[in-house]
Amino acid sequence: MTKITAIIPTLNEENYITDAIKSVNFADEIIVIDSFSSDNTIGIAEKMNVKIIMRKFDDFSSQKNFAIAQAKHDWIYILDGDERVTPEVLKEILEAVKNPKNFVGFYVRRSFYFCGRRVDYCGFQRDKVVRLFLKEHCQYKGLVHERISTNGKLGFFKHKIDHFSYRNYDHYISKMNHYASIKALDLHKKGKKVSIYHVLIKPFVRFFIHYVIRLGFLDGFTGFLVAKTQAYGVLTRYIKLRLLNKGIKEN
Numbered sequence: 001m002t003k004i005t006a007i008i009p010t011l012n013e014e015n016y017i018t019d020a021i022k023s024v025n026f027a028d029e030i031i032v033i034d035s036f037s038s039d040n041t042i043g044i045a046e047k048m049n050v051k052i053i054m055r056k057f058d059d060f061s062s063q064k065n066f067a068i069a070q071a072k073h074d075w076i077y078i079l080d081g082d083e084r085v086t087p088e089v090l091k092e093i094l095e096a097v098k099n100p101k102n103f104v105g106f107y108v109r110r111s112f113y114f115c116g117r118r119v120d121y122c123g124f125q126r127d128k129v130v131r132l133f134l135k136e137h138c139q140y141k142g143l144v145h146e147r148i149s150t151n152g153k154l155g156f157f158k159h160k161i162d163h164f165s166y167r168n169y170d171h172y173i174s175k176m177n178h179y180a181s182i183k184a185l186d187l188h189k190k191g192k193k194v195s196i197y198h199v200l201i202k203p204f205v206r207f208f209i210h211y212v213i214r215l216g217f218l219d220g221f222t223g224f225l226v227a228k229t230q231a232y233g234v235l236t237r238y239i240k241l242r243l244l245n246k247g248i249k250e251n
Helices: 017-023 041-048 060-070 087-098 169-189 196-213 216-245
Strands: 004-010 029-034 051-054 075-078 103-114 117-119 128-134 138-141 147-150 153-166
Touching (some): 029 060, 041 051, 153 169
Antiparallel strands (some): 103 128
């Protein structure tokens, strides 16, 4: 029978890690790759019969690719700590590895939740990621919002997994700051400069895209918060880039 390795990247996921591991208990091997959590993530994971790898975080792609290289099995299922495999998707996973039909990986769509409420618009209605794939044909690329690069065909699952990405507003802001720091460093290395356009116009454009074009207003106040925070993330990215260009590093 074809076997699966499930990989869960973690950093301070003590509130999520138990359900995350249970969500992939169909896998023949479960790897938790942790970026030296300061909470009880590892203490909880150690009690759940999983393989634990500790690795200093450099970027999302490198972290996941490192874990993939340690996997025993050819089929990989990546699960972020805030995602949950639904029963419907589980059936599709097991069928896919049994009969992949010449596909080397599969996209899965996600139902996005913000502070416990499902967000149906803001652009998340298009959200899809590759989660199941053959490791010899696929590799992650990109520092933030990493994507799978493949030399084969990708299929689609019909059903969605649940994505509880942000526990509360402060958690959302924290993640936006983290992403902004990584992206700013990448832009700095590429020699990118900051203009008035980047700090005044581009954040507003991002808000308009999520709230109006991608119908965030249909999600009510939650849609407004999501769009506002997306704009904040863009502004923060370029503020951080400006500081890096001036030789000022974050604490």
